[in-house]
Amino acid sequence: MGFIEELGAALPDGAVVTDLEVLEGYRHDRTTWLTPGHPVAAAFPTSTSEVVAAVKVAAAHRVPIVPRGAGSSLCGGSQAVDGALTLSLERMNRVLEIDRANQAVILEPGVMNADISLATAAHGLFYPPDPASKTFCSIGGNIATNAGGLCCVKYGVTRDYVQRLEVVLADGTVIETGHDTIKGVAGLDMTGLFVGSEGTLGIVTRIRLRLRPAPTGAATMVAFFPTLGAAGEAVSAITASGATLSLMEIMDRATVGVVDDYTGMGLDRNAAALLLVQSDSPAPLRNVEVERAATLCDAAGASYTAFTDDPEESEALLQARRLAGPALEQLGEAIWDDVGVPRSRVPELIGRIEQAAERRGADVYTFGHAGDGNMHPTLLSPRGDDDARQRALLAFDDIVEAALELGGTITGEHGVGQIKAAFLEREVGAANLALQRSIKRTLDPGGLFNPGRWL
C-alpha cells in the first residue's frame, strides 16, 4: 500500500485530507513572509492511539511529520514542509478534568490558551501564561515553544506550569513524563526536555497544567518618558523595589504613534517611550505598588504618569499595548522579532534597534516585556514591496546580532523555528548544539519530526 492509503486505513474516515484546497489552509503559519512547502497530506487525529497509528505509518514510509497546533507560529515553526505529513492536533481539544483541590487541569493539546482560564474560572483558578495570541494559539503550541506572555514577569512561563505530559515518540512509543505533585525529582526532567523542543522530539497528546487562584483585581499605571534612558532607569528602580508586578510593558515612540493613529486614544506621540505597569496583588497592596511605581517613574524623569484601579480604565490602558499588533498589521507586512537581553540592557537594545533600522532603511516598531528584557522589534514593509521586505530582513538579522552582542538571546518566547536556525550556534555554542543534536538523534534517529528546522 502507498503511504496515503495506509494512513487512511489506519485512521478513521475523514482524518486524512489530501484535497489541495483544504491543505492550503494548513501550509502557512503566521510567519507570512516565508514560503511554506507542500505537504503530502494532513492528518487530524482525535486520540493518542490515532497519533500513534499515524506516527507508525509515517515512520514505516519514511515520511516526515510536521506537528501543528493552531498555526500561530511567528518563527516558521509550524509551516508545511515539502513531502511531509502535517499532523494537526486541532481535533484533540478537550478539557478532560479540573482537579480543583490540587489546582490543576488535564487537557488535550488543541485547547486554545485563553479557553483554559475560561474553563477553570468557575473554580476561582486561572492559567497565567498569556501570549498576545492567547485567543488563537493552542496549549500544544505553547508547550512546543515554551511560550511566555505579558504576565510572565510575575508568573513565569509555560514550563513553570506543565506538571505532566503524555508524548508519542518517533517509534510510536507513548511515554508519560512528570508528576501530579507540586515538587518531584525522580529521574531526569523529561518534561523540561519536551517543553520548548518545538515538535522535534515527540508529539504531546495530553497535558496536566498547574493553575493558580485567580486574582481579585488589578491596578494599572501608564507613564511617558522623554528619553529611553529615563524609561530604563524607571524599570530598574521599579524592579529593585521588590514590587510583585504582574505586567511591565514598554512601547517606543514609533509604536505609540501607530497605536494612537489606530485608536485615537490621544497618547503623547512626542514621548520616547510609554511604560505600562500593572499589579494584581490583593487590595490595597496593588494600589500601593502601582502608586510607588508612578513615584519611581516621576523620579526617573517621566513627563506624565497616571494610575487607576478601575477595571474598565485598567483595560483601556492595556489596550494601548494589546492593539500594537493589529495596528501594525493594518499598515503592511509585519516581521515580528523576539529577542531578549538582561533587563538592564533594554534601553541599549532599543537604541541598537533604531540604528539597525536606520542603517538598513527599514521601518521598525519596538515594544515588549520591559520587566524581563524580552522585546519585540517589529519590521514593517508595504505589502508586495520586495525591496522593502529585503531591507526589513537585513535589519531583522542586525537586531538578532545586537541582542547576542548585548549578552542576550535570539528568542525569548517565539522559538527558533526556521528563521533563527542560523543564529542558534552563536548563542549556545558549538559543543552545546552538538549535544542537542545527539539527543535529537537518540530520540528520533530517522529524523521523523519537524525536519529542516534547527535540530
Next chain:
Amino acid sequence: MGFIEELGAALPDGAVVTDLEVLEGYRHDRTTWLTPGHPVAAAFPTSTSEVVAAVKVAAAHRVPIVPRGAGSSLCGGSQAVDGALTLSLERMNRVLEIDRANQAVILEPGVMNADISLATAAHGLFYPPDPASKTFCSIGGNIATNAGGLCCVKYGVTRDYVQRLEVVLADGTVIETGHDTIKGVAGLDMTGLFVGSEGTLGIVTRIRLRLRPAPTGAATMVAFFPTLGAAGEAVSAITASGATLSLMEIMDRATVGVVDDYTGMGLDRNAAALLLVQSDSPAPLRNVEVERAATLCDAAGASYTAFTDDPEESEALLQARRLAGPALEQLGEAIWDDVGVPRSRVPELIGRIEQAAERRGADVYTFGHAGDGNMHPTLLSPRGDDDARQRALLAFDDIVEAALELGGTITGEHGVGQIKAAFLEREVGAANLALQRSIKRTLDPGGLFNPGRWL
C-alpha cells in the same frame, strides 16, 4: 603511568589525596545507614580546567567518578563507590560576581546555600530555595538534586533559579547552558536536563543564579488540630484562599512530642498535628494573610491558633519545625524519607505512614511541606539495633509504595540516589526510564559519572 600517578601529574600539588584517613572523611554522606565503598582517591580541583584534566585522566583509565558537593545527601547520592575517584568540588567555592541590576549571582558549585543570601544581602537580594541543610549543603549539590526547602511553596525550587550552567562532560568537553536573560527559548533546555541529574550526566563547574529582592519581614501563625483530617482541611482552605504564603509546614503528634522534649517549648502534645504558616508579603498584607489563615484554621476545627509579626517570636515558632531534625538525631539513627503526594492527599498519606510503622513495628515521625504535599516521614531506631533498623527500612519501603499508590512521587526534593533506584521505574514507567537511560548513554557512553546509582 598508573591512574593515581597520572592524575597527580595533571593536577596541582595537594589536589589528589590517597591517604586513607583523609579519604575516610569523603566516603560517607548523611545516609548514615548505608555502607559506602572505598574510593581509589579523592581529587580537589580548584578550577574548570582542573576538573577537565581529572575527567580526561579518569576516562582514559576507565576509573569512574563520583562527583561530591558537601556530602549532605540523604539518599546515598554522594557516597563513595569502590574503585572510583571521588571528585570533591569543595575548593571551588567562590562567589564570582553579583549582577545587582539583573538580580543574579555567578558562583562556583562549592558555595554553601546559606552563604549565597549572605553574600547578596548587602544588595537587598536573596536566593530563595532553602533546604533545612542550607548551612551545610552546597549549591552544586542543590543543583544535582533540584533541591527544595521550606519557602518553595511560594518561591519554587532550585530549577526555577538556575539561569546558566557551565558543565564538564564525560569526554572533557566544556559546555555552557542557558542564558543571562529572564526568558529564553533558544534550543533544547539543557539547563533543565542537568538540574536534578544527580551527577550522572556531567560536572557543574560554574552557575548563574537568579535572585529576588529580599522580603522586608514576615508574619507567622501556629495552629494545633485534634485530627489530621482537620489539619488537611485547613491546608486546603488556606491554599484555595489564594494567599501567597512563604511557608506552610506540618508536624504530626509524634514529632511535636519529640520537639517538645528537646526544646521544652510547651507545645500541645495531645494535638494530632501542628501547622505553621508564614507570609513574607509586604506589610500590612502579610498580617492580613496570616490572620486569615488563622481564621480558616479555626473554621477547620483547630484547637488553638496564634500569630505574630514580631521577628523574634516568628523565629521562635519556626524553631519548632527547624529543630525536628536535631531532636530526632539525638534519639537514635534517623532514616529520612522524602515522598510527595498531590496536596489534597497529605492527610491520607500521613495515615498510611502511621499504618506502615505500626505494621512493621517501627518508630515514625512525620513532618514536611504541607503547602506542596512533600512529606518527610522519618524512621528512628536505636543506634546499633540492627533488628529495629531492619523494621524501619521495611516501613520506609511501605511508605514509598503508599506515596505511589496515592498518585505521588518517590522523592520530592532529596533525590533518587541509591536508596530509591528500585522504585524509579514504577513511578516514571518503563518507556520513560528507557528513554532516560538512552540519554545517559548518549552523554556518558562509558558510564563514567556516578556509577551504580539509578541511571
